[in-house]
Amino acid sequence: MDNTVNFLLLLVILLNFFILGSSRLVSCIRTVAIQGGMLSLLPVLAHGFSGHTLFLAAGAFLLKGIAIPFLLFKAIRQVRIRREVEPLIGYVPTLILGTLATAGSFIFSDRLPLIAEHSQSLFVPVGLATLATGFLMLITRRKAITQALGYLIFENGIFVFGMLLTEAMPLMVETGVLLDLLVAVFVMAIVMHQINREFSTMNIDKLSSLKE
């Protein structure tokens, strides 16, 4: 079981790099959707079948794999943009930064004491690396939609880490967390639509009138 889980987690890291290097918006959204869908397998794979894990897996799959990508696809269709991720810094530097961050996550998680049953798993470093990837997306991309994608990858990282603790998280709280994520993305999609209507572009460098 551990091997399957670790294999899946390594795939998540590969997808992180794919997103950082991708220049097409559509493939970025699709990759984030695939990443979210894959992560939704984790609860069942890591903790076996039970009502709790099945519910969590189904909920995560519906939201991260289907509903949220659907919202984002709808948002870019409305504003008719397809290509150009438009990074503030180039793809190669972003990828290098991503590699450094991933290496850093592995080193940092070595310093945190894991309990015996988790010592072979990659949840902590992969979670942190995904978090760092999301953060990179947030600060190096120019479009509102890529920032929203960064936020989603960020959330995926936390989801990976949360797998260590499914027993601590009651079902109701997890539902609340997922629901809040959906609503946040929903509101973001609406705001993106308004940004586009006002500025005829989703580039956030137009959003720079408010400063000292």
Add this chain to the structure above:
Amino acid sequence: MENNLLALILLLPFGGACLAFALPSDRLRPWLLPLCGSLHLVLTFVVIQAGPLSAANGWLGIDPLSRLILLIISLLFCGCSFYALGYLRYRISWGNRIFVTCLLLFLFAMTLAAMARHLGILWVAVETTTVSSAPLIYYNRNRLSIEATWKYLLLGSVGIALAMLGILFVAYAGLAGGGHVSLQFDDILHGAATYSRPWLKAGFVFLLVGFGTKVGFAPLHTWKPDAYGEAPGLVGALLAGGLTSVAFLALLRTLQIMDAASEAVMAREAFLAMGLISMAFAAVFVIRQPDFKRMLAYSSVEHMGILAIGVSVGGIATFGAMFHLLNNALTKGVLFLAAGNIHRRFESKRVGDVRGAIILLPFSASLFLLGFLAITGSPPFAPFISEFTILQGIFSGGHYVTGGLFLFFLAVIFIGMGSTVLSVVFGNPPEKKGDENYRETLATTGAPLIMLLIILVLGVYLPDPVRRIFADAAALLEVRP
């Protein structure tokens, strides 16, 4: 009975929000706000009288800190809800279905956060405050307010996501410490002594940064001037007094955990550093600030810093900080509501365009001026007492450098804010007249007047039951050896 009371105070704003969404009339809908606001205040007083409460497997409950925060948000919301009547009548053509619904949802989320005794519930509630207040900031529907909303939404969401990571780290600290994993707050406090230190400390850092973003500590405050500047004054008041208080409560919960784990020293040093940096940032940006609503945002950064310093120093300063939470919320209410009136009359919030407000809007301008005097700590208003108490705690604890910096920043901010406020209030009104049809009404000046009276009375005389609310809340934050 206990369960019913807590359920009622939660269901009231939630039901109100559903009703507001369903109600078709833009004219009738705003009346739901004072209705829910007043009932919420009544229920809050009942809850405060009732003593410790607990419900839903201990996931919800009322302890002295919840009582204080509940009182703050309920008083502030009640005042703002009456103001909203006047404001929404003025903006009747814009429609208010989303606005009123989100305001009530916002109240619901803040109430839930105040009584949460489970870190997961607390997180969900704080995140809900972000999501439900984002549409409020966008109410003016122009380019600047979109920009502010986007920044607020993104920074708030990322911050709160970091806090989630912090919560998970704290839970794992329990697991790695060999204990039973639970996110129920009392369980955590009970088991914290055995928690694994590296995980707990890493978790604390994430929680501090995450909830610190919501509180608006510098340098994580960048959403604040934009959101407060572009949102309607009423929303600014609720954000500066309500949202920040709730987020600060989340930080105080973190501090309680660190205290229980005997890691208070590290936590308090971090609070002190955050507090001093916030005050320093506020002092730099408040000077020559050309926009009087943004100026209020920096004042909010400053006061969050004061609260953090008060809590970190401990002793009598903690009492001062608890008192200051209430004073800051109500005074910010006065300032933002009055600033909203001035903004509407002059149709500008630039200092150059707005002059002589006292001639055109005698009530609002006087309230703005008195609110400024109150927030900068002038007697006889209550913030003077609370800031003085914090200062007393700092010096009696022997923190002379902190005390000196604290006084220096207060003085700089007083002068910086003073020059902006005085040029807005006095002088000759500009040629460009703004909206000449705008009139002050009972609702738009009465609500801030009552808040000002409360802090005036509390500054002169602090009744014993009120003092006990602050003292009990402060007692929870005392470091136990």
